[in-house]
Amino acid sequence: GESVGLHLPTLSVQEGDNSIINCAYSNSASDYFIWYKQESGKGPQFIIDIRSNMDKRQGQRVTVLLNKTVKHLSLQIAATQPGDSAVYFCAEERSNTNAGKSTFGDGTTLTVKP
Amino acid sequence: GAVVSQHPSWVICKSGTSVKIECRSLDFQATTMFWYRQFPKQSLMLMATSNEGSKATYEQGVEKDKFLINHASLTLSTLTVTSAHPEDSSFYICSASDGQYGYTFGSGTRLTVV
Numbered sequence: 001g002e003s004v005g006l007h008l009p010t011l012s013v014q015e016g017d018n019s020i021i022n023c024a025y026s027n028s029a030s031d032y033f034i035w036y037k038q039e040s041g042k043g044p045q046f047i048i049d050i051r052s053n054m055d056k057r058q059g060q061r062v063t064v065l066l067n068k069t070v071k072h073l074s075l076q077i078a079a080t081q082p083g084d085s086a087v088y089f090c091a092e093e094r095s096n097t098n099a100g101k102s103t104f105g106d107g108t109t110l111t112v113k114p
Numbered sequence: 115g116a117v118v119s120q121h122p123s124w125v126i127c128k129s130g131t132s133v134k135i136e137c138r139s140l141d142f143q144a145t146t147m148f149w150y151r152q153f154p155k156q157s158l159m160l161m162a163t164s165n166e167g168s169k170a171t172y173e174q175g176v177e178k179d180k181f182l183i184n185h186a187s188l189t190l191s192t193l194t195v196t197s198a199h200p201e202d203s204s205f206y207i208c209s210a211s212d213g214q215y216g217y218t219f220g221s222g223t224r225l226t227v228v
Contacts, residue, residue, distance in 0.1 A: 034217055043120070043207045043219035044158065089157060101148055102209075102217070104157045 012111045019077040021108045023090035026071060030092040034102060035064060035075045038087045047075070047088075077110075085112045116142050118210045120220030127198055127227055135193045135223045137208030143188035144210035149181075152205040152222075164191040198227040 013019045025033070031052040036044035050057045050064045050073070057064050063076040077084055087109050091102035117140040127133050137147055145166050150158040162183050163171040170183035180202075182194040191210075195202055207222040 036217075036219075041205075041222070041224070043118075043209075043222045045219070046217040049217065101160065101163060102158075103160070106157050 009106065010109045010111070012113060013080050015080060015082060015112050015114050017080055019075075019080045019084070019110060019112075021075045021077075021088050021090075021110065023073050023075075023105050024071060025073070025090075025092050025105075027092070027094070028068075028071065029094050031095050032093040033064070033066060033073050034091045034093070035062075036089045036091060036104075037084075038089060038107070040086075044089060080110075080112050082112045082114060085110055116210070116218040118144075118208065118218045118220040120208055120223055122223060123221060124224040125226070127225070129199055129227055130197055132194055132196045133198055133225060135195075135206055135208075135225075137191045137193070137210065137220050139189045139210040139218075142210075144191075145188065146211045147185060147191040148209045148211070149183060149191075149193050150207045150209070152207060154205075158207060161193075195225065198225070200227045203227045 034049040035047040037047050038044045048059045048062050048064050050066050052068060055066055061078045064073060066073045073090060087107045089107045090105045093102055119138045119140055121136045125133055147164040149161045151161050152158045160173050161176045161181060164183045164185040166185045166188050172178045180196055182196060185191040203226050205222050205224050208220045210218050
């Protein structure tokens with residue numbers, strides 16, 4: 001069945017290091033991917049997105065890489081800061097469904113050690 | 115950017131009573147809103163898609179008579195949990211779309227049924 005999953009449930013990094021969070025998806029029809037950050041007790045916050053016609057997209061301190069061949073995407077956070085500590089979800093949408101209807105992966109908890 | 119307001123942020127109710135949660139788009143019109151449910155340390159699960167002026171579309175396994183959704187205007191959707199029971203205790207989150215690829219979430223409502 002369809003799924004959007006993450007490789008690791010937790011990730012601990014030292015402040016200042018780079019973080020890489022991975023995500024696998026199984027549905028080849030997925031054509032839009034989003035990374036969200038969720039802090040405790042809050043709703044998800046959009047970080048960055050990428051469409052299936054792209055391999056890489058960069059934002060401020062974040063980069064998303066998409067490998068359609070192996071149905072894998074990753075979120076890279078440069079110079080990780082304590083404020084980056086949160087749960088990170090990847091989500092996928094398909095253009096033949098309602099825009100904004102996201103299927104979420106399981107989430108990776110990122111802990112940044114000072 | 116787009117802002118979605120959710121109210122209340124937390125609520126405690128007695129078993130058997132009903133609770134209404136509001137989701138408002140503050141600076142844009144939302145033709146479609148989504149309601150998610152999140153249990154502790156788990157991912158977000160889509161409950162239903164709320165469309166302005168028409169009936170909501172519920173995901174498989176979600177009881178439409180228990181989780182009443184009303185989307186009477188382009189800026190407001192409400193979720194009413196009827197005859198709440200302790201197993202309904204969860205974090206409820208809405209998201210709103212303006213018809214494009216949307217990704218704006220509310221801050222969530224923590225429901226505790228005692």
